[in-house]
Amino acid sequence: MHNGFAPHLRQRSKAEKAQNFWGTTWRLLRYLKPWHWLLFLSITFAIAAVIFSVSAPKILGEATTTIYAGVKKGRAMGVTMSRWPIDFHKVGHFAVQVLILYGCSAIFSLLQQLLTTQLAQRVVYTLRRDLKQKMRRLPVSFYDTHDHGDIMSRMVNDMDNVAATLQQGLIQIVTSAFTFIGVLVLMLTISLRLTLVALITIPIGMVIVGVISPKAQRLFAKQQATLGAINNQVEETYTGQQVVKRFGDEQREQQRLE
Numbered sequence: 001m002h003n004g005f006a007p008h009l010r011q012r013s014k015a016e017k018a019q020n021f022w023g024t025t026w027r028l029l030r031y032l033k034p035w036h037w038l039l040f041l042s043i044t045f046a047i048a049a050v051i052f053s054v055s056a057p058k059i060l061g062e063a064t065t066t067i068y069a070g071v072k073k074g075r076a077m078g079v080t081m082s083r084w085p086i087d088f089h090k091v092g093h094f095a096v097q098v099l100i101l102y103g104c105s106a107i108f109s110l111l112q113q114l115l116t117t118q119l120a121q122r123v124v125y126t127l128r129r130d131l132k133q134k135m136r137r138l139p140v141s142f143y144d145t146h147d148h149g150d151i152m153s154r155m156v157n158d159m160d161n162v163a164a165t166l167q168q169g170l171i172q173i174v175t176s177a178f179t180f181i182g183v184l185v186l187m188l189t190i191s192l193r194l195t196l197v198a199l200i201t202i203p204i205g206m207v208i209v210g211v212i213s214p215k216a217q218r219l220f221a222k223q224q225a226t227l228g229a230i231n232n233q234v235e236e237t238y239t240g241q242q243v244v245k246r247f248g249d250e251q252r253e254q255q256r257l258e
C-alpha cells in the first residue's frame with residue numbers, strides 16, 4: 001500500500017513556533033541583494049507617494065478655512081446665502097492643488113506596486129529554483145519520511161505567502177512608518193493640543209495589537225499546518241486511487257478530507 005496511508009502520517013502535524021525567526025528573516029533578505037536597486041526605487045516611490053498624500057489634507061484645510069471665513073463674513077453682513085463673499089477662485093485654486101497632489105501620489109504608488117511585484121516574483125522564482133535543486137540532492141529516505149502534500153504545500157502555498165509578504169508587508173512597513181511621521185508633523189503644525197489627544201490612543205492600540213498578534217500568529221501557523229495536511233491527503237488519495245477503490249475506502253477518505 002502507498003506509504004502515505006500509514007496511520008502515523010494521517011495525524012495532522014501540530015503548529016510549531018519558529019526556532020530561528022530572525023536568522024530566517026535575514027536569509028530571506030539576502031535574496032533581495034541581487035535586486036537591491038528595485039528595492040531602493042520601490043521605497044523611494046513609496047516615500048514620494050506618502051509625501052504627496054499627506055500634504056493634501058493641509059491644503060483642504062485651507063480651502064475649508066476660506067469657505068468658513070466667507071460664510072462667517074456673509075452672516076455678519078446679513079446677506080443671503082447666494083451672496084456670501086466666498087472666494088471661489090481661491091477655493092478652486094486649492095482644489096486644483098489637491099487633485100495634483102493626489103494624482104502624483106497615485107502615480108508613485110502605482111510605480112511602487114509594479115516594482116515591488118517584480119521584486120517579489122524574482123525573489124520567489126529564485127527560492128523555487130533553489131528548492132528544486134535542493135530536492136534533487138536529498139536522498140530517497142527523505143521522501144519516504146515526509147508527506148508529499150506537505151512538500152507540495154511548501155513549494156506552492158508557502159512560496160505564495162513569501163511573495164505576498166514581500167509584495168505587501170515589506171513596503172507597507174516603510175509606507176506606514178513615513179505616513180505616521182508625516183501625519184504627526186502635519187498635526188503638530190495644526191494643533192499641539194489635538195495632537196496630544198490623538199497620541200493618547202496609540203498605547204491603547206499597541207496593547208490591543210500585543211494581545212491579538214500572538215494569537216493570530218498561532219492561528220496562522222495552524223492554518224498552514226492544516227493546509228499541508230489537506231494537500232497531503234489529496235495527493236495520497238489521487239495517486240493511490242486504485243488502492244482506495246480496491247479496499248472500498250472512498251467514504252472514509254471523503255470524511256478525512258472534510
